[in-house]
Amino acid sequence: MNGWKTRIEGALQQAIECNQKRRRIACEIVQQKSEIIVAGRSYLNFSSNDYLGLSQHPELLQAAMVAVKTEGVGSGGSGHVTGYSESLASLEHYLASWLGYDSAIVYPSGFTANQAIIKLLIEKGDRIIADRLSHASIMEAAILSPGELRRFKHNDPQSLQQYLSLPLSDNAGQLVITEGVFSMDGDIAPLDQLAKITADRGLFVVDDAHGIGVLGAEGRGTCHHFKIQPDILVVTFGKAVGCSGAAILLSKTLAEYFVQYSRPLIYSTAIPPMQAATLFASLQLISSHTGDLLRQRLAQNIAYFREKMKILLSAIPADHPLQSSLQLLPSATPIQPLIIGESNDALKVADSLKQKGIWLSAIRPPTVPPKSARLRITLTASHTPEMIDRLIKAFSQVLNLQNR
Numbered sequence: 001m002n003g004w005k006t007r008i009e010g011a012l013q014q015a016i017e018c019n020q021k022r023r024r025i026a027c028e029i030v031q032q033k034s035e036i037i038v039a040g041r042s043y044l045n046f047s048s049n050d051y052l053g054l055s056q057h058p059e060l061l062q063a064a065m066v067a068v069k070t071e072g073v074g075s076g077g078s079g080h081v082t083g084y085s086e087s088l089a090s091l092e093h094y095l096a097s098w099l100g101y102d103s104a105i106v107y108p109s110g111f112t113a114n115q116a117i118i119k120l121l122i123e124k125g126d127r128i129i130a131d132r133l134s135h136a137s138i139m140e141a142a143i144l145s146p147g148e149l150r151r152f153k154h155n156d157p158q159s160l161q162q163y164l165s166l167p168l169s170d171n172a173g174q175l176v177i178t179e180g181v182f183s184m185d186g187d188i189a190p191l192d193q194l195a196k197i198t199a200d201r202g203l204f205v206v207d208d209a210h211g212i213g214v215l216g217a218e219g220r221g222t223c224h225h226f227k228i229q230p231d232i233l234v235v236t237f238g239k240a241v242g243c244s245g246a247a248i249l250l251s252k253t254l255a256e257y258f259v260q261y262s263r264p265l266i267y268s269t270a271i272p273p274m275q276a277a278t279l280f281a282s283l284q285l286i287s288s289h290t291g292d293l294l295r296q297r298l299a300q301n302i303a304y305f306r307e308k309m310k311i312l313l314s315a316i317p318a319d320h321p322l323q324s325s326l327q328l329l330p331s332a333t334p335i336q337p338l339i340i341g342e343s344n345d346a347l348k349v350a351d352s353l354k355q356k357g358i359w360l361s362a363i364r365p366p367t368v369p370p371k372s373a374r375l376r377i378t379l380t381a382s383h384t385p386e387m388i389d390r391l392i393k394a395f396s397q398v399l400n401l402q403n404r
């Protein structure tokens with residue numbers, strides 16, 4: 001027992017010493033106003049992944065309430081027993097036809113979906129080739145798998161090509177996995193090139209957690225934007241879809257393989273019909289004219305923010321302590337990273353912004369490379385130009401620029 005005690009207390013002490021202690025903060029979200037209330041104080045929220053503002057949309061609330069009244073709040077079991085509700089079946093059919101696949105299978109979360117894919121497909125001798133900046137859910141499953149893990153240079157087709165050409169034992173397979181939009185940099189993967197290089201040499205898997213709902217015609221995501229179809233597409237519902245859960249899209253044969261053998265599917269309670277019905281309503285909205293309008297507003301907000309931020313950054317004097325490190329990364333997505341440099345500086349700026357009523361998160365190494373601590377600003381369709389003005393003004397005050 002003493003071994004556990006030493007190990008656990010040591011790890012906790014280390015988190016404190018490295019100034020990397022994570023915490024969960026209880027908060028209340030008021031979506032329409034992009035407001036977040038923490039400990040009784042209200043802030044403008046620039047750290048939400050609810051990119052289209054759908055989490056509190058009246059049509060989703062209505063769908064949820066109708067479903068609750070008729071079907072209750074729980075699914076009552078695994079989909080392999082009695083948990084596979086009509087609502088869930090309809091959701092899967094809709095997803096498959098909307099995204100152009102034979103089949104869709106819903107998992108309770110994106111984390112589980114990625115684990116399920118790697119767990120089921122990768123056997124001893126197989127190789128996983130993942131983008132270096134892939135999400136923790138992908139990396140963790142890959143590390144725990146019996147296969148060999150290679151990490152190709154971020155968004156670099158040549159690097160992928162090299163790994164794909166390494167010798168492989170007979171009957172072994174390779175699985176290439178990347179994301180549509182990267183969560184820390186907001187950049188988009190060159191999926192067309194990666195798909196072409198992978199074709200016939202391995203299974204191509206794309207996790208489009210941050211692209212679905214936002215990119216491509218009807219919000220069908222990054223793959224549709226590039227007009228490619230990976231062997232498996234992962235979409236998650238906790239971001240632009242405004243709810244939670246995830247689905248994998250695949251061929252009929254692959255889907256059958258998962259239904260027979262995917263343990264996280266077979267031995268986990270299916271999502272409640274209420275959630276399935278809400279997700280269905282959300283996807284309908286996303287692919288409708290309303291969805292187009294929300295995406296338009298989001299795009300306008302992104303353009304407006306970048307324009308204002310660039311003006312602000314260009315006004316930074318040469319002797320400003322952060323002059324050489326401050327940088328707005330090029331990003332066409334709702335994720336807008338502002339590099340600050342050192343972890344402590346990023347924390348200080350984020351704290352000062354909080355005092356001015358702006359909520360956003362500082363992302364520090366080791367989540368991002370050394371000396372690239374940043375503020376991750378996320379924009380949504382619920383923001384107004386006035387809110388973005390408030391953000392910019394707060395930045396300019398925190399960076400001490402306003403009267404120079």
Ligand SMILES: *Cc1c(COP(=O)(O)O)cnc(C)c1O
Pocket residue numbers: 108109110111112114135137179183207209210236237238244245246
């Ligand atoms: C958020 C995220 C996930 C996890 O999805 P959840 O549904 O929140 O578990 C997986 N992959 C990527 C790239 C993500 O950004």
